[in-house]
Amino acid sequence: MSQHPLAVLRKSLGLSQSQYARLVDKAHSAMGFGYLVSHRVKMSRWESGRTTPDLHAQFSIARIHHVAESEVVRLGWPQWLHLATGDAMLVNRPWTARGAIDAFNDAVTLAGSPSHSHLALTGSRVQGFAEMLQCASSTSPVKPETDGRKDVDDAAVAGFYASIRNLERVRWAVSPQALYPAALGNLTTITAFLTENGYRDETGVRLLRLASRTGILCGVLSLSLDCNIQAERFSLAAIRAAIVIGSPELALYNLVILAYSHLAAGAARDVFPLLESVQDGIRWRHSSRIVVAMYLLSALAHAELGESAASSRDLERASKSLAVLQDSQNCPAVDRSCKIDEKWILAASEVSRIRLGQSQPALERLALLLSDTGAAATQFFPAATHELLEVVDTQLKIGKIQSAAHTVQWALAPFGKPPAEIKRKYRKKLEPYHSHPAVKEILDLWDSEGSAV
Numbered sequence: 001m002s003q004h005p006l007a008v009l010r011k012s013l014g015l016s017q018s019q020y021a022r023l024v025d026k027a028h029s030a031m032g033f034g035y036l037v038s039h040r041v042k043m044s045r046w047e048s049g050r051t052t053p054d055l056h057a058q059f060s061i062a063r064i065h066h067v068a069e070s071e072v073v074r075l076g077w078p079q080w081l082h083l084a085t086g087d088a089m090l091v092n093r094p095w096t097a098r099g100a101i102d103a104f105n106d107a108v109t110l111a112g113s114p115s116h117s118h119l120a121l122t123g124s125r126v127q128g129f130a131e132m133l134q135c136a137s138s139t140s141p142v143k144p145e146t147d148g149r150k151d152v153d154d155a156a157v158a159g160f161y162a163s164i165r166n167l168e169r170v171r172w173a174v175s176p177q178a179l180y181p182a183a184l185g186n187l188t189t190i191t192a193f194l195t196e197n198g199y200r201d202e203t204g205v206r207l208l209r210l211a212s213r214t215g216i217l218c219g220v221l222s223l224s225l226d227c228n229i230q231a232e233r234f235s236l237a238a239i240r241a242a243i244v245i246g247s248p249e250l251a252l253y254n255l256v257i258l259a260y261s262h263l264a265a266g267a268a269r270d271v272f273p274l275l276e277s278v279q280d281g282i283r284w285r286h287s288s289r290i291v292v293a294m295y296l297l298s299a300l301a302h303a304e305l306g307e308s309a310a311s312s313r314d315l316e317r318a319s320k321s322l323a324v325l326q327d328s329q330n331c332p333a334v335d336r337s338c339k340i341d342e343k344w345i346l347a348a349s350e351v352s353r354i355r356l357g358q359s360q361p362a363l364e365r366l367a368l369l370l371s372d373t374g375a376a377a378t379q380f381f382p383a384a385t386h387e388l389l390e391v392v393d394t395q396l397k398i399g400k401i402q403s404a405a406h407t408v409q410w411a412l413a414p415f416g417k418p419p420a421e422i423k424r425k426y427r428k429k430l431e432p433y434h435s436h437p438a439v440k441e442i443l444d445l446w447d448s449e450g451s452a453v
Helices: 004-013 017-030 039-048 055-064 067-076 079-084 084-092 098-112 124-135 154-169 176-196 201-224 230-244 248-264 270-280 289-304 308-323 343-354 359-370 385-397 400-416 420-433 437-448
Strands: none
Touching: 004 079, 017 039, 017 055, 039 359, 055 079, 067 079, 079 084, 079 359, 084 098, 084 154, 084 230, 098 176, 098 201, 098 230, 124 248, 124 270, 154 176, 154 201, 176 201, 176 400, 201 230, 201 248, 201 385, 230 248, 248 270, 248 289, 270 289, 289 308, 289 343, 308 343, 343 359, 343 385, 359 385, 359 400, 385 400, 400 420, 400 437, 420 437
């Protein structure tokens, strides 16, 4: 389960709540604000998100982590806490080859750290990032390392290309939790080669291209595993690399993953400036499948905000873009691995209708999709379980309990044994109906697996 960023900061210092509370209390007093009352209880409530510390308490926390008071005021709680974490470094890396390499090191390192419950880019920072992206140079060369370190040979680079192609091939045949460690391991190794070895300019560009392409896979798999924060990290690093080497296709794919991570995290309004940067800052091709995904994301975001006309407009654009797609052999390799088809549009259309309150007709159309036992939920969205959770919730509310149980089984089938966090969310929806035979069967199965949450 994700942690509040304050809890992440406290644990990064190796302190218990009581120890950290005393540290904040000491800073609070030293700054002339007096002593905090019941500071241990306050800490627990702050970390749980039940209450927000007053400005003086926030200034005290900021002092401990060397964050300027002006940033505390500008960003607000809890967004400014990210300025004290590795996520801030990742967001603020320069748009250079070295900045891209450092960003990948940040993303790989943070992949092994405790997750938190808030995105690094929020509110005005999303717009600021989109503006930086549009202004970033796409011609910055990768500087060769000439300090005597061993050069990366062509055979190693060819091996990396073969590895990512193989991972992309099995993307739809292997469970996300089984494939993710392999993709992350691939990205970690490429990042190590970029960091620790010497290479010619051309080789450096190829390695950064590989890292950005692998970042796409890591981001998609993170979304599938309901790790929106980690998906954001991978996409932020991969976007920077794509811009540096002048690869608009890779930048476009990673931007859409970044937008998806925000939509899945409940930040629908963040989607639009990110997708606008795709349109305004990159000369994307209408024949690319990712353009279809861009319109579908925009449609889902508009539906989340109750904007029916805008959602319908983008769904129509997605259908038209799909209709004019060129033969897949003429598309970039990364585009051929993206299996966007009419089923994506059907799923997005009906989930949008559910969000707009048109549940009954939407569920009837979705029933056709959910009856396809040969299809995998993860083929329709990187984070299909996120959207299908809404479908389950709607089915339960209108009394279609048997159908809801079927949807749960269909949604989680690609995982084999679903991750605990995803299972926890579905269990929360199902438990009020635990007496129904179909629901009881699912809950009993999960309990027998020894993974009750």
